[in-house]
Amino acid sequence: MADPYKIESRDRNVSIGASPLFLREDEIRRGAELLYFGYTRLTAAIDTRLAKQGLGRAHHRALYFIARKPDLTVGELLRFLAITKQSLGRVLSELTNRDLIETRPGLSDRRQKLLRLTESGAALEAQLFDDLRQGLSNAYTKAGQDSVSGFWRVLEGLIPAEDLPMIAALRKLG
Amino acid sequence: MADPYKIESRDRNVSIGASPLFLREDEIRRGAELLYFGYTRLTAAIDTRLAKQGLGRAHHRALYFIARKPDLTVGELLRFLAITKQSLGRVLSELTNRDLIETRPGLSDRRQKLLRLTESGAALEAQLFDDLRQGLSNAYTKAGQDSVSGFWRVLEGLIPAEDLPMIAALRKLG
DNA sequence: TATAAGGGTCAGCCATGTTGACGTATATAT
DNA sequence: ATATATACGTCAACATGGCTGACCCTTATA
Numbered sequence: 001m002a003d004p005y006k007i008e009s010r011d012r013n014v015s016i017g018a019s020p021l022f023l024r025e026d027e028i029r030r031g032a033e034l035l036y037f038g039y040t041r042l043t044a045a046i047d048t049r050l051a052k053q054g055l056g057r058a059h060h061r062a063l064y065f066i067a068r069k070p071d072l073t074v075g076e077l078l079r080f081l082a083i084t085k086q087s088l089g090r091v092l093s094e095l096t097n098r099d100l101i102e103t104r105p106g107l108s109d110r111r112q113k114l115l116r117l118t119e120s121g122a123a124l125e126a127q128l129f130d131d132l133r134q135g136l137s138n139a140y141t142k143a144g145q146d147s148v149s150g151f152w153r154v155l156e157g158l159i160p161a162e163d164l165p166m167i168a169a170l171r172k173l174g
Numbered sequence: 175m176a177d178p179y180k181i182e183s184r185d186r187n188v189s190i191g192a193s194p195l196f197l198r199e200d201e202i203r204r205g206a207e208l209l210y211f212g213y214t215r216l217t218a219a220i221d222t223r224l225a226k227q228g229l230g231r232a233h234h235r236a237l238y239f240i241a242r243k244p245d246l247t248v249g250e251l252l253r254f255l256a257i258t259k260q261s262l263g264r265v266l267s268e269l270t271n272r273d274l275i276e277t278r279p280g281l282s283d284r285r286q287k288l289l290r291l292t293e294s295g296a297a298l299e300a301q302l303f304d305d306l307r308q309g310l311s312n313a314y315t316k317a318g319q320d321s322v323s324g325f326w327r328v329l330e331g332l333i334p335a336e337d338l339p340m341i342a343a344l345r346k347l348g
Numbered sequence: 349t350a351t352a353a354g355g356g357t358c359a360g361c362c363a364t365g366t367t368g369a370c371g372t373a374t375a376t377a378t
Numbered sequence: 379a380t381a382t383a384t385a386c387g388t389c390a391a392c393a394t395g396g397c398t399g400a401c402c403c404t405t406a407t408a
Contacts, residue, residue, distance in 0.1 A: 025303075025307075026345070027310075027314065027322070028303070028306055028307045028310050028311065029242060029306075029344075030326065030345070031310045031314070031322075031325070031326070032216075032238075032306050032310065033341060033344060034325075034326055034329035034330060034333075034341075035209075035212070035213055035216070035329060036213075037329075037332075037333050037337065037341055038209070038328075038329035038330070038332035038333055039209055039210075039213050039332075040256070041332055041333050041334060041337065042206075042209070042332050056393090056394060056395070057394090057395085058394080058395060058396085061210075064206075068203065073354080073355095074354075074355060074356095075353090075354065075355080082214070083395085083396070083397090084396075084397065084398085085354095085355075085356080085357095086356090086357080086358095086396090086397080086398085087395065087396055087397075089355090089356065089357070090395080091395085093356095106354090109353095109354080109405080109406070110404080110405060110406090111353070111354040111355065111404065111405045111406070112354060112355080112405095113354085113355070129199075129202070132202055132203075132206050133199075133202045135332055136201075136202045136205045136206065136332070137202065138331060138332075139328050139329075139330075139331030139332045140201065140205070140328065140331070141331075142327075142331040143324065143327040143328040143330075143331050144327075146320070146324055147323065147324030147325075147327040147328050148201070148205075148324065148328060149321065149324060150317065150320055150321030150322065150323060150324025150325050150327075150328075151205070151208075151321075151324050151325045151327075151328035151329070152204065152205070152208055153316075153317040153318075153321040153324075153325075154212075154313050154314065154317045154321050154322060154324075154325035155208035155209060155211075155212035155313075155325070156208060156212070156313075156317075157312060157313030157314070157315075157316040157317050158211075158212035158213075158215055158216050158309055158310070158312075158313045159208075159211050159212055159215050160215060163211065163215065167207060167208075167211055170203075170207060171200070171204070230362095230363055230364075231363090231364085232363075232364060232365090247385080247386095248385075248386060248387095249384090249385065249386080257364085257365065257366090258365075258366065258367085259385095259386075259387080259388095260365090260366080260367085260387090260388080260389095261364065261365055261366075263386085263387065263388070264363095264364080265364085267387095280385090283374075283375070283384090283385080284373080284374060284375090285373065285374045285375070285384070285385040285386070286374095286385065286386085287385080287386070349408100350407100350408090351406100351407085351408080352405100352406080352407075352408090353404100353405085353406075353407095354403105354404085354405080354406095355402100355403085355404085355405105356401100356402075356403080356404105357400100357401085357402080357403105358399105358400085358401085358402105359398105359399090359400090360397100360398090360399095361396105361397075361398080362395105362396080362397070362398105363394100363395090363396080363397100364393100364394085364395095364396100365392100365393080365394075365395100366391100366392075366393070366394095367390100367391085367392085368389105368390090368391095369388100369389085369390090370387100370388085370389085371386100371387080371388080371389105372385100372386085372387080373384100373385085373386085373387105374383105374384080374385080374386105375382100375383080375384070375385095376381100376382085376383080376384095377380100377381085377382080377383095378379100378380085378381080378382100
C-alpha cells in the first residue's frame with residue numbers, strides 16, 4: 001500500500017523550476033498548515049490552564065526556560081525569548097509577585113540575576129509540562145519512532161544555523 | 175553509525191511510568207522546543223516583509239486562507255482562524271481598504287460573502303508564500319523525503335480528530 | 349578611573365485578541 | 379405568511395504582550 005504521506009512524484013505536478021529548493025506548492029502549504037494547526041492545538045490546553053491562573057503564554061515561556069535551565073540569567077532568557085527586556089521585565093515581576101520564581105545574584109558576576117522556580121512555580125510548570133507531554137506523547141506514539149526522528153530533523157532544518165547552538169545549549173548542563 | 179535523532183532506549187533513562195503515553199521528559203522538551211523555535215524562525219522572514227507593508231500576522235493568515243480556498247465565506251474563514259468575528263472584521267476591512275481582497279455575495283445563499291484576493295493581494299500573498307517556500311523547501315531538502323513524511327505524521331497527531339476534516343478540506347476543491 | 353555590561357524602570361504606543369450588545373438581510377420551517 | 383434562525387457587520391470597552399525611547403544603578407574590566 002502506498003504511503004499516504006509520500007510526496008507525489010514530480011511528474012504528476014506542475015514543475016516550478018529545476019532547483020530542488022523549489023518543491024511543489026502543495027507540499028509547502030501542507031507543512032505550513034500542519035505546523036500552524038499542530039502548534040496552536042498543542043498549546044490550547046496550556047492556554048486554558050494558564051488562563052485559570054490569570055497568566056498568559058508569555059509567563060509560560062519564561063517558566064519553561066527557567067525550569068529547563070535553572071539559574072539561567074536574565075540575559076540568557078532574553079536571548080531565548082527574543083523579546084525586549086522591558087517586555088520580559090513585566091513578565092518576571094508578575095511571576096515574582098506571585099511567588100512563582102525567585103532570583104539571586106550571580107556567583108562569579110554579581111551584576112547577573114540567576115532565575116529559579118520556587119516550589120509553587122515548579123508545581124505549576126510541572127502541570128503545564130504535563131499538558132505538553134499529553135499532546136506530544138500521543139502524537140509520538142501514533143506516529144512511531146521513525147516519524148519522530150523525521151519530525152525533529154525537519155524542524156531543525158527550519159532553524160538558522162546560527163541559532164542552533166543556543167538551542168543545543170538547552171540540552172546541556174547548566 | 176547511530177542515528178543521532180533516535181530516542182535513546184528507555185533503560186538509559188528515568189522511567190516515568192509504564193504507559194507508552196508517558197515518554198521521557200527529554201523527548202517531550204525537545205519536540206516542544208523545536209516546534210517553538212522552528213515555527214518562530216519560519217515566520218520571521220514573513221513578519222519582516224509584512225511589517226514593510228504595515229501589516230501583521232493576522233493579515234497574513236487571512237490572505238493565506240483566502241489564497242488557499244478562493245471564494246471561501248467569512249464563516250469558513252472564522253472556523254480556520256478560530257478568532258471572533260469582531261477581530262476578523264478589523265482585519266478584513268483593513269485588507270479591503272488596501273485593495274488586497276474583494277467580496278461578492280454568495281451564489282446559492284446571498285447572506286454569505288465570498289472572499290477573494292485582488293490582483294495586488296495575490297501578488298503580495300505570492301511573495302509571502304515564497305518566504306514559506308524558502309524555509310520549508312530548505313528544511314525538506316536537508317531532511318529528506320522520509321523525514322518529511324514523519325514530520326507530517328507527528329504534526330497530524332497533534333491535531334484533535336475533530337479538527338482534521340477541516341484541515342483536509344483545504345486540500346480539496348473549493 | 350573611565351567605560352562597558354547586566355539589569356531595572358517609567359511612559360507611551362501598537363497589534364490583536366476578548367465580551368457584550370445590537371442591527372440588517374436573507375433563509376427556512378411551521 | 380410569519381416566526382425564527384443564520385450570516386454578517388459594527389460600536390464600545392478592555393486585556394495581553396509586543397515595541398521604542400530615555401534614563402538609572404551596580405559591578406566588571408581595560
